[in-house]
Amino acid sequence: LALVGSLLLLALPAGAAAGRAQVLGSERIVAVVGEDVILLSELEEQTVIAATQSGVDPEDAGALAALRREVLDQMVTDLIVVAAASADDSVSVPDNSLNDAVEAELSEIRGRFPSSAEFEQEIARSQWRTVENYRKNLRRVKRRELLAQAFLARRATQLQGAPITDDELRAYFRDNAERFGSRPVTVTIDQMDLLVEASEAARARARTLADSLMTEARRGAPFPALAREFSDDEATRERGGDLGYFGRGVMVPAFEEAAFGADSTQRLVGPVESPFGVHIIRIEDRQGDEIKARHILITPETTEADRAAARAMGQVLVDSLRAGVNFDSLQARHSRSPRPTTEPVEGPVNQLAEEWQAALKELPTGGTTGLLQAPAGYVILRLVARGGGEPYTFEELAPRLRSQLAQTRAQEALIDGLRSDVFVDVRLPDGALGRAVPAPASAQDQPLPAPTDSAGAPLVTPPVEGPPPVLGAREAYTPPGPEERPAPESLAPLENPSPVADTPPPDSLPPALVVPPEGAPAEGAPAGRVDPSGAVDTSGQTPPAR
Structure with a gap:
């Protein structure tokens, strides 16, 4: 049931047999699929x-043997799909989709490091040596993954799997209930926002910098690179300013008006001033009532005197609330909200800043907090309500479950048909599957992950070139002679390699199969998130700044 919407363990890198043969001099081949091979080290990883x-116990040899066989079967299945996809001329991956996937993955990996400099230092110590080499290998990996996904999506719609009965559906829900999780614990809060006002001179300097960046962008400078270097939006900077898709009512009014007011052919918008600072916006795509955009935020510099003035005003308001003054009246007179709405909003508690969570933990309904820090200044919160924590019901998940299980059966039928067209030779005897797997190493042992598939599985084999897999290749695989193998230096592995480096803990991973119905997030996924000022919303999009 792993093949639902994407490949769960697309575990091999982009180099095919000719290129990958270079690393086989001292490695055991456990399976050959078309012109690709699976190495024992990759299976173990x-x-x-x-x-x-x-959550399988690394010391449980029996459970690990069963898991290892399941993983090997999945790796073989994934390569069968890759081989078929590569041979199907009707399936392709648009360059823009591939570029977006590569940049999103690279930005996510870069964001795991305290700074870009430390990321680049770790790259320099790895087998890729340079960020550009790392990007090239990641591009090969992502192209194969997206090609396989497109092939599955195209072909699965042409097949009809066996219908899913109600008994099967209920049995699956019962057997996997713990994977569906519960609704996140939420709070509904009202806010009184106090912005730290920068001087006019500071705002002028921000506008000047934004103007110069706009000029560079118009001259063709890569927008993501400009965002990573200059943007003050910590939430999107390492993603190249990527805000994803969003509709109206999500961003602050000035930003929304500029983005949605742009001509359909206009790509660059701005500079635009908002309570957060000065923005440059790049429109990436339009889909119905939503747009996809990137932005660069330049925040005017504020002084300690500016911040002291905001704190002093905030303390006056806190004292007034404690004296019994009405929250709504003070909010109407003094709040300067950078949010798109001033109405109370609901969202998961665990998405709030730690200081906010602590302030709300013991607060009674209707109570107000003291003065708290916010990205744009300070805030006073009023607790309106608490909720969430209930498990999802069968009735809520049944429609989505039925659809996904039916899709899985259709994909399984498709893959069964492909197996007869692709040469497969599994060379690992059953007895060899019973060894214990090394206990996972600490993520700190290896901060730089290899390119990953859609499930987050790192790919650590050095980047090598080679032809794509060929559907129907049935010749036995022959490892190269010594003269074909590269010098050991070119195959230098990462220092202190850790096969599970940067792998999220189990409780942070969404279920492999089930996506809850609309409005019902998977386990560990929030129902909404907090915007830069601390307001919670349920749009699922990143606000213009944090």
């Missing part, structure tokens, strides 16, 4: 990842 994600 993916088994460790799967054990970590599923």
Whole structure:
């Protein structure tokens, strides 16, 4: 049931047999699929990842043997799909989709480091040596993954799997109930926002910098690179300013008006001033009532005197609330909200800043907090209501479950048909599957992950070139002679390699199969999030600044 919407363990890198043969001089081949091979080290690595994600005890040899066989079967299946997809001329990956996937993955990995400099230092110590080499290998990996996904999506719609009965559906829900989780604990809060006002001179300097960046962008400078270097929006900076798709009512009014007011052919918008600062906006795509955009935020510099003035005003308001003055009246007179709405909003508690969570923890309904820090200044919160925590019901999940299980059966039928067209030779005897898997290493042991598939599985084999897999290749695989193998230096592994480096803990991973119905997030996924000022919303989009 792993093939739902994407490949769960697309575990091999982009180099095919000719290129990958270079690393086989001292490695054992456990399976050959078309012109690709699966190495024992790769099987072990993916088994460790799967054990970590599923909570299998590394000391339980029996459970690990079963898991290792399941992982190997999945790796073989994934390569069968890759081989078929590569041979199907009707399936392709648009360059813009591939570029977006590569940049999103690279930005996410870069964001795991305290700074871009430390990320680049770790790259320099790895087998990729440079960020550009790392990006090239990631591009190969992502192209194969997206090609396989597109192939599955195209072909699965042409097949009709066996219908899912009500009894099967209920049995699956019962057997996997713990994977569906519960609704996140939420709070509904009202806010009184106090912005730290910068001087006019500081705002002028911000506008000047924004103007110069706009000029560079118009001259063709890569917008994501400009955002990573200059943007003050910590939430989107390492993603190249990527805000994703959003509709109206999500961003602050000035930002929304500029983005949605742009001509359909206009790509660059701005500079635009909002309570957060000065923005440059790049429109990436339009889909119905939503747009996809990136932005660069330049925040005017504020002084300690500016911040002291805001704190003093905030303390006056806190004292007034404690004296019994009405919250709504003070909010109407003094709040300067950078949010798109001033209405109370609901969202998950765990998405609030730690200081906010602590202030709300013991607060009674209707109570107000003291003065708290916010990205744009300070805030006073009023607790309106608490909620959430209930498990999802069968009735809520049944429609989505039925659809996904039916899709899985259709994909399984498709793959069964493909197996007869692709040469498969599994060379690992059953007895070899019973060894214990090494216990997962600490993520700190290896901060730089290899390129990952859609499930977050790192790919650590050095980048090598080679032809794509060929559907129907049935010749036996022959490792290269010594003269074909590269010098050991070119195959230098990462220092202190850790097969599970940067793998999220099991409780942070969404279920592999089930996506809850609209409005019902998977386990560990929030129902909404807090915007830069601390307001919670349920749009699922990133606000213009944090």
